[in-house]
Amino acid sequence: MSSNVEKLLVIQDRDRKIRRLEQEIKDLPKRKQLIEAQLDAFRKAHDEAEDAIRKKSLEQKDLEAQIEQRQERIRKFRQQQFEVKNNDDYRAFEHQIATLNQEISDVEDRDLVLMEEIEGLQKIRDEKLASLKDEEKVVAGELELFQQRSDNIARELEEVQQNRAELARDVDPTWLQRYDRIFQHVGDYALVEVENNTCGGCHMKLPPQAAHDARRLDDMTLCMYCGRLLYYIP
Ligand SMILES: [Zn+2]
Structure with a gap:
């Protein structure tokens, strides 16, 4: 069974796609005008x-x-x-x-x-x-x-x-709610990978403990600077 993080990563991929498609739909009239112009x-x-x-x-x-x-x-x-x-x-x-x-x-x-x-x-x-x-x-x-x-x-x-x-x-509701709130708020990624002990969202250096906790994919670890959900898959 996948971890909550893994499930949310798939959901995040869909959410980003939805956002892209919605933006594209919003831009359609403008694009039509440009073609006609x-x-x-x-x-x-x-x-x-x-x-x-x-x-x-x-x-x-x-x-x-x-x-x-x-x-x-x-x-x-x-x-x-x-x-x-x-x-x-x-x-x-x-x-x-x-x-x-x-x-x-x-x-x-x-x-x-x-x-x-x-x-x-x-x-x-x-x-x-x-x-x-x-x-x-x-x-x-x-x-x-x-x-x-x-x-x-x-x-x-x-x-x-x-x-x-x-x-x-299929996702734990607590995780989903938290994820949804962050995704709505930050506008890009709610779930970010830890890279070289830094947050993949705000790029701040994380305390070693947070970087370490991010490996546990069924425990929520939040970036103390930007509030995004952190994960690390070795
Ligand atoms: Zn951050």
């Missing part, structure tokens, strides 16, 4: 490219409106031109129409430049979109693994907790 930069790059296109398209619409306005004025001038009585007036209209046509031609030139710029931006946008789609695939794969891990971890925790409960039934 990998897309942020790719989305931003794509959005910025779309914005740039939108801006240029608005400029383009404005140019088209400018052309239309001038064409409308030309139409009106032409009508008025029909009604004039003398050549000077006729030529004055002709001159204004020519000026407007020149302006239209200038605006059309700017429109052409703008169209080329938009084509360039569309190419960039398409590249950014392709990168985004690629990264979405990567992230989807990572999220799938993450989901599997999330499912497993809950099951694993349940199994360890069940196993721990079974093991605990």
Whole structure:
């Protein structure tokens, strides 16, 4: 039959596992966020490219409106031109129409430049979109693994907790209570080995008697400095 110390060492191993799994479960939302955040930069790059296109398209619409306005004025001038009585007036209209046509031609030139710029931006946008789609695939794969891990971890925790409960039934209640209190309190190990006459928990040098007592695995020996349970297996 195992000593209380040996039984508690197994329980301590399960408790540390439980603690690790609980921490991991607590960190899951944060980890999921981190995975999803990998897309942020790719989305931003794509959005910025779309914005740039939108801006240029608005400029383009404005140019088209400018052309239309001038064409409308030309139409009106032409009508008025029909009604004039003398050549000077006729030529004055002709001159204004020519000026407007020149302006239209200038605006059309700017429109052409703008169209080329938009084509360039569309190419960039398409590249950014392709990168985004690629990264979405990567992230989807990572999220799938993450989901599997999330499912497993809950099951694993349940199994360890069940196993721990079974093991605990086999330990002397006084030892178990003491162990539980220390484990909750210190947060790492409740049961520590004596190494070179020092406590494996707080690393203080122990009196020879305590180091010696720690060999008796069914007698409780506590570290006088940190209160942890001491054991020594030669
Ligand atoms: Zn100690």
